[in-house]
Amino acid sequence: MKRRIAFLLFCSMTAVMACTLASAQSGEPTNYEPARIRKGLSLAPVPLTYKPADRDLVGLGSYIVNTSGCNDCHTAPSFAEGGDPFQGQPEKINTAVYLAGGQFFGPFVSKNLTPDSTGKPAGLTFGEFKTLLRTGHDPDTGGILQVMPWPAFGKWTDHDMSAVYKYLRAIPPLPNNY
DSSP, X not given: OHHHHHHHHHHHHHHHHHHHHHHXXXXXOOTTHHHHHHHHHHHOOSOOOOOXXXXXXXXXXXXXXXXXXXXXXXXXXXXXTTOOGGXXXXXXXXXXXXXXXXXXXXXXEOOOOSBOTTSOXXXXXXXXXXXXXXXXXXXXXXXXXXXXXXXXXXXXXXXXXXXHHHHHHHSOOOOOOO
């Protein structure tokens, strides 16, 4: 009897885990998404401009961008004076050049991710943005990005990529920081 109960419990737990994994892999929002949206909206270091219908995607995009290290490479310098957590200071993002690029990596320089004059992040359509993140092919140069960790980011779901793109459309446009 105890074995049967243990077996049924094991089967039930396995089924729940399989469904959770399938949901996460399908790109469908999970029950964690509302918390990530709220956190993302609170993490945005700059004022956001977006349509009310885009609020949730913008919030999720902010969560992904601001917890994935995008600022580390696409903001130069990343932290404002007196706000470098690596020096034991309370973190303060450098909003004056937030995601405007300009970080040098040898012969490479990080791109400006802020919206261009047409509102496209880095001047890319959503299709170009997805292709760049999935393949590393830079539409500007035709080459493959050598420093950007696109192999990792390319594994994001389409839903996540859409959220990041919407967030980047919602941040203030800035001139190149290089």
